[in-house]
Amino acid sequence: MNKNPIVDEYLEKKMKSPFYLIVFLCFLTNLPLKGQNTKMPVSIGYFAPYGVQYGAKAGISIPWKNWESDRKEDQIRSYNLTLDPQIGYFVFPEVQNNFFLNMELAIRSHKNEKRFSPMASAGLGYLLGLQKQEGSVNLATGEIDFETTALHYFVPTVSLGFNIKPKKSMGYYFKGFFGRKIIRGLEGSTIIGAEAGITFNINQKN
Amino acid sequence: MTRAAFIRNSLAMGIGFPFLTNFISACGRDEFQVPEFQTDFSGKVIVIGAGAAGLAAGYLLQRYNVDFQIIEASSVFGGRVKRADNFVDFPIDLGAEWIHASPAILAEIIDDPGINANIDFITYNPQTFKAWNGEKWTNHNYASNFYSEYKFKNTTWYGFFEKYIAPELLDKIVYNQPVVKIDYSGNQVILQTEDNNFYEADKVIITAPVKVLQSNIITFLPELPTTMSSAINSISMDDGLKVFIEFEEKFYPDLFVVGRFLQSLSGDDKIFYDAAFRKDSTRNVLGLFTINSQAAPYIALGSDQAIFEKIMEELDEMFEGKASQHYIQHVVQNWSKEPYIKGSYSYNFENNQEDTVNTITAGLEDKVFFAGEGLSIDNQATVQGACESGYTAVEKILT
Numbered sequence A: 001m002n003k004n005p006i007v008d009e010y011l012e013k014k015m016k017s018p019f020y021l022i023v024f025l026c027f028l029t030n031l032p033l034k035g036q037n038t039k040m041p042v043s044i045g046y047f048a049p050y051g052v053q054y055g056a057k058a059g060i061s062i063p064w065k066n067w068e069s070d071r072k073e074d075q076i077r078s079y080n081l082t083l084d085p086q087i088g089y090f091v092f093p094e095v096q097n098n099f100f101l102n103m104e105l106a107i108r109s110h111k112n113e114k115r116f117s118p119m120a121s122a123g124l125g126y127l128l129g130l131q132k133q134e135g136s137v138n139l140a141t142g143e144i145d146f147e148t149t150a151l152h153y154f155v156p157t158v159s160l161g162f163n164i165k166p167k168k169s170m171g172y173y174f175k176g177f178f179g180r181k182i183i184r185g186l187e188g189s190t191i192i193g194a195e196a197g198i199t200f201n202i203n204q205k206n
Numbered sequence B: 001m002t003r004a005a006f007i008r009n010s011l012a013m014g015i016g017f018p019f020l021t022n023f024i025s026a027c028g029r030d031e032f033q034v035p036e037f038q039t040d041f042s043g044k045v046i047v048i049g050a051g052a053a054g055l056a057a058g059y060l061l062q063r064y065n066v067d068f069q070i071i072e073a074s075s076v077f078g079g080r081v082k083r084a085d086n087f088v089d090f091p092i093d094l095g096a097e098w099i100h101a102s103p104a105i106l107a108e109i110i111d112d113p114g115i116n117a118n119i120d121f122i123t124y125n126p127q128t129f130k131a132w133n134g135e136k137w138t139n140h141n142y143a144s145n146f147y148s149e150y151k152f153k154n155t156t157w158y159g160f161f162e163k164y165i166a167p168e169l170l171d172k173i174v175y176n177q178p179v180v181k182i183d184y185s186g187n188q189v190i191l192q193t194e195d196n197n198f199y200e201a202d203k204v205i206i207t208a209p210v211k212v213l214q215s216n217i218i219t220f221l222p223e224l225p226t227t228m229s230s231a232i233n234s235i236s237m238d239d240g241l242k243v244f245i246e247f248e249e250k251f252y253p254d255l256f257v258v259g260r261f262l263q264s265l266s267g268d269d270k271i272f273y274d275a276a277f278r279k280d281s282t283r284n285v286l287g288l289f290t291i292n293s294q295a296a297p298y299i300a301l302g303s304d305q306a307i308f309e310k311i312m313e314e315l316d317e318m319f320e321g322k323a324s325q326h327y328i329q330h331v332v333q334n335w336s337k338e339p340y341i342k343g344s345y346s347y348n349f350e351n352n353q354e355d356t357v358n359t360i361t362a363g364l365e366d367k368v369f370f371a372g373e374g375l376s377i378d379n380q381a382t383v384q385g386a387c388e389s390g391y392t393a394v395e396k397i398l399t
Ligand SMILES: Cc1cc2nc3c(=O)[nH]c(=O)nc-3n(C[C@H](O)[C@H](O)[C@H](O)COP(=O)(O)OP(=O)(O)OC[C@H]3O[C@@H](n4cnc5c(N)ncnc54)[C@H](O)[C@@H]3O)c2cc1C
Pocket: B048, B049, B050, B051, B052, B053, B054, B071, B072, B073, B074, B077, B078, B079, B080, B081, B094, B095, B096, B097, B098, B099, B100, B177, B178, B179, B180, B207, B208, B209, B212, B217, B218, B240, B241, B242, B335, B340, B341, B343, B344, B345, B371, B372, B373, B374, B381, B382, B383, B384, B385, B386
């Protein structure tokens, strides 16, 4: 548990609003797509671990494998396996600001040309938690100075949900996730929550 | 939604009091303002009780240069704010311990922009939670992700009052004078104490706990109107107990309960917790906080020693004898046994809370007024609620 006041202050002040973070993430996720020909839907989601924490994340889906099965007559089911790198921020109000990088392996399947597709994924993430463990209150003004401590977690998760594929440009998704926050030297804890968001194709050349 | 409404709704949904506060802070900070007003009051005021409400009332009366006295039944000030000084290497709160609000509330209670001081606090966000079902433990560490509040780091609620509220009041407090009779039939209110001392004042503020008022330790002349006495009797306040045990080793999680985890946190409380959590300390102190029906079986045992032995028996069963093996010392604070407290804090209101509180705080013939934690609508059952009620009673008298 090391303290880095400069990093803490920067992150606290400059990245306080998830909105700026989302804009920043969109920019980042957009970069590698330029000049590529594959569809790599970008997703931006709102999510709420434990129902009381909240935050946003952005990611892209990088196609890895596609295959089809036609076991039932006039029903072709296609499957896509994607790698979904994500970056995000969420907050436990008054207690902890969290920044994370996550990599998910996701499988989606859809019948014929339907836009609806159930999805399942497994992911592994790194989470930096800036925890306000103590502080000092000025008795004249009521102003509070928190001291934050950086905590580093690994977060394996599994998710289940569904996607509505982008028709022209925009689609939607919803998923529930479940996992563990693992931290060295301390007991970990379960993480559970729900996420909803939009997906859109930035590159339509294909 | 106000904090009070939120507490009411949440209790109705089965979320226990100790687990509410971080949701409460999400409802925004309640207005807590020390009242400011003009006054031409020139009489004498007597405050009965030197707990948080009585001290806050005195603090405001002093600010307005009013002639006043505080009459206290016991030999110390603080009431349910009490400290064990020399137990370990940090002071222990034997009564109120958590700051059930943003720590900024401390500045709001003092309300003195000229003060040059800071208070250190810890974010009380236990990381390990367990429940004991009589046979085995289950982990509930996920709770660390939604439960959090605050505690003093190097001081206590008592220390806060001792340093910032009480200093100017010390020569106004008369100790060891339980008031047994209040005669408000004449122009002046006459108070009689157990020792047959008499005190006279134009106005009186009673801050005795609800349970004391219910037990008729104080008789009123004329008798309390029925509406008033039934309002007082409709507030429940039951048993309360805190125990601290020092061990050589920390063999327990940061917080644990007996029974089903979420069920144990709703309704009546019995919580074991690491009292040294994030304190500047090398000692291992386990606290037990229990109230109402969960506290009753311990209180029924009678002596502090019997209570302690029962708790050790339970801990030994849960931790395979480690409690006895590592025991160093303990302190028991039986709030039900305190003759002028008689329990924990106001809990339930039989009727509408606001109506009940308004009936009581309306006072008696503009001479006798009531304050205390049970009479704060927004901050009931807390220290700041007690202060708020004391300030409100003073404002009523002086305006
Ligand atoms: C176990 C426990 C844990 C708690 N935990 C917390 C917490 O973590 N955080 C929090 O904010 N609050 C907590 N509280 C509640 C908090 O302590 C109370 O809300 C607050 O201290 C009550 O202040 P008060 O002035 O209303 O009453 P009291 O503090 O009870 O003061 C009343 C005073 O009146 C005196 N008195 C009574 N009868 C007479 C008489 N006849 N004549 C003269 N004097 C008399 C008493 O001796 C006492 O000093 C806790 C309470 C308990 C018991």
